Each structure stands twice: as structure tokens, then as C-alpha cells.
Amino acid sequence: MSEKSRRAFLISSATGLNAAWVAANLPEILAAQDQAQQAARTGHAKLSFFNEAQAAEIEAITAQIIPSDEDPGAREAHCVIFIDRALSGFDKSKQAVYTAGLEDLRKKVQELYPGAAKFSALTSEQQIKTLTAMERTPFFTVVRNHTVMGFLSRPSHGGNYNKVGWKLIAYDDSLNFKPPFGYYDAQYENEHKA
Amino acid sequence: MKKFPLNSEVDFVVIGSGAGGGIMAKQLATAGFSVVVLEQGGWGKYGREHEYNKDEWIQLHLPEDQQLMSDPNRQRNTFRRNDREKAKPGNHTYGCVVGGGTVTYGGSSWRHLPYEFKEATTDPTIPSGTGMADWPITYEELEPYYVQAEWEMGISGRKIDSPFLAPMSKDYPVPPVPLKSSGALMMTAAQKLGLTCVPGPLAIITRPYMGRAACVNCGICSGYGCQVRARSSSAVTMLPLAVNTGRCEIRARSYVREITTDGAGRCTGVIYFDAEKKEVRQRAKVVVLSANASESARLLLLSKSGRFPDGLANSSGLVGKYVMYGNGVTATGLFEHPLNEYKGVVSGAAIVDFVPSDPKRGHYGGGRMTARGYQTPFELGLNGLSPGTPHWGAAYKKALKEEANHRMTIQCYVTQMPLETNRVDLDPDVKDEWGLPAMRITSTSHPDDIKNMEFFRQKSIEVLQAAGATRVWAPPVGDTRGGAHNRGTCRMGNDPKTSVVDKYQKAHDVPNLFIVDGSVFVTGGRNHPTMTIQALAFRAADHLVQAAKKGAIKTSF
Known part of the structure; x- marks a missing residue:
């Protein structure tokens, strides 16, 4: 072999x-x-589609889509790595959406905050305003969905690092379970034992 | 697996390998006949089911030859509400793999109830002007075949005597699946409201059975292939038995484009496209059509000839008509404690009190309310949170954390009456990937069906509240646009003028053509068609084998 x-x-x-x-x-x-x-x-x-500057911008967007608080968010889940790999693999066809979207983002930042260097350099509040203004664009929709999937997919695809996404939704990927599964079937079983 | 030379004639060619086709292949091959099964889809993981993918990201990007469902971009279809509209591209899909829809379905295996075969003449709530008609067979005639199907396929469940359930002469071979938290909540609510909640019969085995392993409650269930072969699909039950006879060959990625006939009006076989889209002719003494209600009707309409100018077996003009895609109603509630519905099968319990129609409701209709909460991580994150939740940001993340595992949904499977105006035919403009006219669906449910959906919507809200939900929402009812529960396009009956097949599912117009799938349904039941397709298949096979052995159907036996 x-x-x-x-x-x-x-x-x-x-x-x-x-x-x-x-x-x-x-x-x-x-x-x-x-x-x-x-x-x-x-x-x-190592990035395969984005350059470092692009990755920083996309990572900043993902971090607004699923922000970090007392629980890890998209940044800790490495969603940008998931997206970079998606765009080099299954979702090659979406490369153009990202390339054009990053350019639109640059313009939107300039329009709203003249003189600002880049999206990732804005304050969180400014970032939210910028993304709210772009929320209905195909670019934002694609990044949003990629971020969510990166957060909740198997870690082998680059995101959901250390299963932080699955931990947030209390998902166990064992694929082998015995009842009772949840609170109410356990309770029902107890009540009907007697 | 036996390989027949491409130029040879076999006894039977079976088009489709799902709920109907799988049973026909097994019954005919074990009876001694030679059988070629032509399946449009790929092999999936036939025979090496442990390799089935459970990874959501991969599942979205399966290579073409490993997909389990049809693709509306390839198997193109169009949809319109009525004849005045121009049909637009539709998203109707169905199981498309060796084993058909049974490879990925949720597994519900409800029998029809006795009165569901004769509603047209016994139910006073049915409005005039519909296509409701009595079946040419009774429940009593079909009952032994329900038992056969349940025991040969492997259905889990419990025999319960209730006016809301079909009477059974024999219990299920294995006990029902665990209740799950959604089922427990439904049981609790039903007790409060004086309703009947029962474990649902499922084509998922809960004990080792006939060489297959029991369900391990992995949770990545409907829509995915089963790695442990606990889902009793045609691909792990009937088809291997057919192949093991040495008389059955399955050919995957074989898309039949025409059923051929001779000057005497008999079928001579089929022409199909192989995986490379090359045309292949397969001759057969008898053709069994089991491609699903929409595709079977379309194939008959595609099989035009001088003798059959309106399509094969269509002297009644009814091929494709009375299609029922089925309607669903949902309501969802949030609960204080975790349900963990991501574990286990899709649904373990149902409220059945509203299966019968009731004049007090003021309209015709009935249905089953099933308890479930199944959401994969992607389904939850992409589009699964309560209405009004932002799609991103801190509030989105908060809802993601709080709602995950805390919800249950009641999904109701309800009646849809057959109407002559609802139909499948050939789109005049759009072609599929093989260059054949695309399927065109025309469908609008009867006003009573819509009223019935609203009834179930309200009932679902009531049940969730009785179960103690902290918040309940129920989207407005919506009319069907297609789907895998399709039925009714080649209805069975005794009169060739008002039906397409006879009571043994033989085409009235073609002596050696049998239709064995949901096409033959006269009425739709409560939108849980698979078990009845399977019982009918065992019955049709029984008759076909007897007739063939007596020489009434010319085979080489």
C-alpha cells in the first residue's frame, strides 16, 4: 500500500x-x-485562502457574530480557520463573495468612520454598527452561516476548537447513548417505576 | 451478486429499490424468478453501513455518487399552485439511493386504520367535489400483510387496543423505542388533558433482530444513513435477501427513461441511462414500477407510444392526478430543564385521539401529533432558535446557549384529500439533467385540509402548554409544495375508467405492468404512508407470484 x-x-x-x-x-x-x-x-x-490581513478582518466579523463573553466565542473556536479551509475546499465557489465582501467592508468602514484603518481596528460598538449596516448583504449572510457552522461542526474541519461550540450548546458527540436522555424522561421513568 | 448479460431478458425488472421495490425484489427472487432492480441513485453504503457519514459538514457536501436524496438541480422539478400559474423551479426531493427513502427516513410505521379504506362512503364530514373514494380492498384483506411487513422488516412498537389505533392480530417483533423527554412531556400533557399518548411504531429495531444490531440512540438519525443497521431500510432487510438468492441483480445509478411496449400493448422492458448517461435496454417479461408516486407517474407519462399516446397505462387520463404530498403542522415549546433531544430517534410518542375525523370540528380531517425535538447542531445554530431571536451577536449567543436542549416540537401529520386538479405531469419547458421533461407539480390543498391544519396547530399549542412549556410558538400553517410522502398518482380501483391499477396493483391497460409504491393510494391516510406501501407490496407480490406460477403471467419459471 x-x-x-x-x-x-x-x-x-x-x-x-x-x-x-x-x-x-x-x-x-x-x-x-x-x-x-x-x-x-x-x-x-497556516492560511490557504486568506492573507493575514484578510483573516484578521474575517476573524473580527466572526467575533461579532458569536462574541466571546464568559463562554468562548467564534474567535476561540477558530471559526476563521474553518472558513479559510471551507474556501479552499468544499466552498471554493464562495471565494468571490468573500473577496468582494472584504472590499465592500473596507468601503463601508471608510464611509462610516473616515480615516479608520480597518474593520478589526474599530471599537466593538463601531464594528456592530458597521455589520448592522451590512446585515442584509449576501456577504454577511455567508460569513454568518459559515461562522455558525464553523462553531458547531466537528473540530477536524478547523473550527469548534476544543469543542467550545458544542460545549456552549451542551452537545455530546458520543453517538451512543442509553436512556434516560434528558430531565423529563428520567423523571417520568422514576414516577412510573412504582 | 448475480450479473445478467445486458442483452438477456429477465423475468422481472423492478424500477426503484425503496419501500415497495425492495420488497418486490426479495419476494420475486426468493420465489425463483430472475430480477433486475434499477435504482436511479447510487449505492450509498450498501453492505458497509458502518461507513455511513455522521458529520454534518461532510453531509452537506457529499460527492454526487454518495448522496442519499435527489437533487432538485439535477432531478429538476417545477411547482405551481394551479393551472393559471406558470410553474417555477421547485424543491421537491425524495430518497435517491439503493434502498430509496427508507435509508434516511424517520421510520414511522403506522398502519392505516380500518375506516381509512372506506372514508368516502362512511365519513359524513367529507365535502362534495373532492376525489375521495373507497379503496377496492379492506383493512381485513391487508391485515395479514401488515403483520408480514412488520415482522420481515423489523418494526418496533407495542400492540395497544384503542379506537384510535389499527387493530393488530399480532404484536410487533421488538419493543418500542425509549420515550425521550419530548415523549414524557407529551405523556404528561395527555394525562392532564384526557388524551391518548402512545409509543410510535418505528422501523428502527430496539433489540438485535434478524442479524442486525439494536439502535444505539446516536441521534444523527433522519436524513443520515444508519451505521449500525438498526433502521429497517430496504437496503439492510429486503435487498440483501434478494441478492443472496443468486437471482437478483441491483444496478445503481440506472435511471429509467422509458418503459417499452410491443404492438400488442405489453411491456417489453425498459430503457435506462447508466452512470455515464449511456442508454441501456433491459428486456423483461414483467415490469414492476416502484419509483415513488411522483416519479412513477412521470415515467408513465414519458413512456408514450403510438398505442399509448397519452402515456402508458393512462386510458383513464388519471396518471399523475390526485397526487397528495401531505401537510405538516408544527408548534414548539421551551422547557425549564434539559430534554437532550439530540439523543435517540426522531420521535418516540404520539397523541392519536384526533386521528379520526369528527363532525363537531366542522370540517373533514384528522391526524397524528408526534413528539420530537430533534435538531442537529447546525439546525439549531443556523435557523433553530425561537422567533424574534437575532441571527448574530450577544443575544443570538445567549439564545443558543439557553434554548439548546430545552425545546420540544409537536409535529402533526394530517390528512390531505385527493383532488383531480392536483397532479404531476411533464413540464413543457424545463428539462432535467438527462434532457427529459422535468416533473411539474400542481398542488393546492382543499380548504378543509387547511382548516384541519389550523385545528392541529391550536391543539399542539394546547398540549405544549399543558406540558408546562415556558414559551410556545407555532408558525402559520402552510400548504405543501412537494415532498417524499407523495401518494395517489396511479390510484387503485375496480373500474378502469376511474383508476389506473386494479386491486392487485396491475395496470388496467397493460397486463404485465405492476405499480407498487405510494402511487396506488386512493386516499392519503394520515400522511404516514410507508407501512401501507410495504403491506401492499407484500400483498401484490403474493398475488404476482401465484399468478406467475400458474402461468397467468408469462415468465420463465
Whole structure:
């Protein structure tokens, strides 16, 4: 078994995808995994679509979509890494929306806050105002949905780092459970034991 | 798996491998006939189900040959409310994989009740001018086949004597699924309100059965393939048995474009596109059409010839008419404590008191209220929070945290009357990815159906409040635009002028064409069609095998 087919086999076993399809997409998958490992090590992953400046802007948007408070938000979940990988993989077709959207964002910031260097340099309040003004654009909708999915998808896709998204919604990904599942069926079972 | 040479004639070609087709393939092959099953979809994870994907992000991007549902961008369809409108691109989808919709469905396996076969002549609430008609068979005739289907497929449930449930001569083979918190809340509310809440029958096994493992309550259920083979789909029950006879070949990614006929008006086989869109001819002595109510009707309409200028088996002009896509009603409530509905199957319990129609309500209609709260993390985060919640920002995050695991939904499955004006036909302009006329759906529910939905909406709110919900919301009722519960396009009956197939599901016009799927439904029941499709399939197969062995249908047996 060649190194490539061995890795494809291992990945296919782990993901439930067929080995042929994994093999066809192997470079992207491996790159994505390397990034995830790197991210886990350093907190910063190698970017494949965004440059550093773009990533900072997108990360700032994600951090307004799911802000950090007493619980981790999109920033701690590495949603920007998820998006960067999505745009280099499954969602290549959305690259143009991001490229154009970042340009629109730059203009909107200039319009609302002349002289401001960039979105990520604005105060939180200013950022919210800027995004509210852009809330109905296709760009914002795509970033919003990517952020949510990045927050709640399997960590292997770059986001939901340390499962912080799943922890927020108290989701357990064990995929194997025994009843009672929740408060009310446990209560019902207790009441009807007697 | 047996491979038949492409130029050979087989006894039966079965179009579609879902609820109806899977049973037909197994029954015909085990009876000794040669069978080729043509499935439009791919193999999925047939035979290696443990490889089924449970990753939401991957599921959204499955490669074409691994998708489990049809794709409205490929299997294009159009929709309009009535004939005056120009149909626009629609989003009707259905299971499209070896095993059909049973690979991914929630698994509800309710029988029709005895009166559901004769509502037209017994229910005084039915308004005039609808297509409601009695079935040419009775519940009593079908009952043994319900038992057969429940035991051969593997249905979990509990036999309960109630006027709101079908009488059963035999219990289910395995006990019902756990109640879940949504079910427990529904039980509590039902007790308060004096209603009847029962565990639902499901095509998901709760004990090891016929070589398959019990459900592990993974929670990534409806819409996903089952890794442990607990969901009793055609792909893990009927099809392997058919293949093991050595007389059945399944061909995936084989999209039938025409049923061919000879000068005498008999079917001679089919022409299909293979995975490379190359046309292949498969000859057969008998054709069994099990492509689902919409696609079966469309294929008949596509199979025009000099002898059948309006489409095959369509001398009545009724092919495609009386389609029922089915309506749903939902209401959702939030509760103080966590329900953790992401664990377990979609639904474990239902209130059944409103299954029968009741003159006191002032309109025709009935339905079942099912308890559920199932939401995947994506469903919750993308569009699953209570109305009025912002889509982003601090308030969004707060709701995400507070509402997750604290909600239950009552989803009602309700009646929709057959109307001649509701139908499936061929779109005059739009073509599908194979260059064939796209399916065009024309559908508007009867005003009584809408009133009935509103009745169930109000009842659902009442039940959630009785269960102790801290907040309840129920979106306005909306009329169907298509969907996998499609029924009624080739109705069965004794009169060839008013029906498409006879009581054994043989086309009135074509002696060697059988239609075995939801197409043959005369009325829609309470929008839980699969178990009745399956019981009818066992019955049709029984008759077909007997007739074939007697020589009434010419096969090589």
C-alpha cells in the first residue's frame, strides 16, 4: 500500500468517506489536517485562502457574530480557520463573495468612520454598527452561516476548537447513548417505576 | 451478486429499490424468478453501513455518487399552485439511493386504520367535489400483510387496543423505542388533558433482530444513513435477501427513461441511462414500477407510444392526478430543564385521539401529533432558535446557549384529500439533467385540509402548554409544495375508467405492468404512508407470484 493510499484508507475509515473519493481529494484533506494540527499547537494555523490581513478582518466579523463573553466565542473556536479551509475546499465557489465582501467592508468602514484603518481596528460598538449596516448583504449572510457552522461542526474541519461550540450548546458527540436522555424522561421513568 | 448479460431478458425488472421495490425484489427472487432492480441513485453504503457519514459538514457536501436524496438541480422539478400559474423551479426531493427513502427516513410505521379504506362512503364530514373514494380492498384483506411487513422488516412498537389505533392480530417483533423527554412531556400533557399518548411504531429495531444490531440512540438519525443497521431500510432487510438468492441483480445509478411496449400493448422492458448517461435496454417479461408516486407517474407519462399516446397505462387520463404530498403542522415549546433531544430517534410518542375525523370540528380531517425535538447542531445554530431571536451577536449567543436542549416540537401529520386538479405531469419547458421533461407539480390543498391544519396547530399549542412549556410558538400553517410522502398518482380501483391499477396493483391497460409504491393510494391516510406501501407490496407480490406460477403471467419459471 503506497503512502498516499494508506493515508487515504486511514482517513476514509475515520470519516466514512470512500477511499477513492478521499484519494481524489487527498491533498486538500491533508493540508487541512496539517493546518488543524498546527492550529492546535500554536493557536495560529497556516492560511490557504486568506492573507493575514484578510483573516484578521474575517476573524473580527466572526467575533461579532458569536462574541466571546464568559463562554468562548467564534474567535476561540477558530471559526476563521474553518472558513479559510471551507474556501479552499468544499466552498471554493464562495471565494468571490468573500473577496468582494472584504472590499465592500473596507468601503463601508471608510464611509462610516473616515480615516479608520480597518474593520478589526474599530471599537466593538463601531464594528456592530458597521455589520448592522451590512446585515442584509449576501456577504454577511455567508460569513454568518459559515461562522455558525464553523462553531458547531466537528473540530477536524478547523473550527469548534476544543469543542467550545458544542460545549456552549451542551452537545455530546458520543453517538451512543442509553436512556434516560434528558430531565423529563428520567423523571417520568422514576414516577412510573412504582 | 448475480450479473445478467445486458442483452438477456429477465423475468422481472423492478424500477426503484425503496419501500415497495425492495420488497418486490426479495419476494420475486426468493420465489425463483430472475430480477433486475434499477435504482436511479447510487449505492450509498450498501453492505458497509458502518461507513455511513455522521458529520454534518461532510453531509452537506457529499460527492454526487454518495448522496442519499435527489437533487432538485439535477432531478429538476417545477411547482405551481394551479393551472393559471406558470410553474417555477421547485424543491421537491425524495430518497435517491439503493434502498430509496427508507435509508434516511424517520421510520414511522403506522398502519392505516380500518375506516381509512372506506372514508368516502362512511365519513359524513367529507365535502362534495373532492376525489375521495373507497379503496377496492379492506383493512381485513391487508391485515395479514401488515403483520408480514412488520415482522420481515423489523418494526418496533407495542400492540395497544384503542379506537384510535389499527387493530393488530399480532404484536410487533421488538419493543418500542425509549420515550425521550419530548415523549414524557407529551405523556404528561395527555394525562392532564384526557388524551391518548402512545409509543410510535418505528422501523428502527430496539433489540438485535434478524442479524442486525439494536439502535444505539446516536441521534444523527433522519436524513443520515444508519451505521449500525438498526433502521429497517430496504437496503439492510429486503435487498440483501434478494441478492443472496443468486437471482437478483441491483444496478445503481440506472435511471429509467422509458418503459417499452410491443404492438400488442405489453411491456417489453425498459430503457435506462447508466452512470455515464449511456442508454441501456433491459428486456423483461414483467415490469414492476416502484419509483415513488411522483416519479412513477412521470415515467408513465414519458413512456408514450403510438398505442399509448397519452402515456402508458393512462386510458383513464388519471396518471399523475390526485397526487397528495401531505401537510405538516408544527408548534414548539421551551422547557425549564434539559430534554437532550439530540439523543435517540426522531420521535418516540404520539397523541392519536384526533386521528379520526369528527363532525363537531366542522370540517373533514384528522391526524397524528408526534413528539420530537430533534435538531442537529447546525439546525439549531443556523435557523433553530425561537422567533424574534437575532441571527448574530450577544443575544443570538445567549439564545443558543439557553434554548439548546430545552425545546420540544409537536409535529402533526394530517390528512390531505385527493383532488383531480392536483397532479404531476411533464413540464413543457424545463428539462432535467438527462434532457427529459422535468416533473411539474400542481398542488393546492382543499380548504378543509387547511382548516384541519389550523385545528392541529391550536391543539399542539394546547398540549405544549399543558406540558408546562415556558414559551410556545407555532408558525402559520402552510400548504405543501412537494415532498417524499407523495401518494395517489396511479390510484387503485375496480373500474378502469376511474383508476389506473386494479386491486392487485396491475395496470388496467397493460397486463404485465405492476405499480407498487405510494402511487396506488386512493386516499392519503394520515400522511404516514410507508407501512401501507410495504403491506401492499407484500400483498401484490403474493398475488404476482401465484399468478406467475400458474402461468397467468408469462415468465420463465
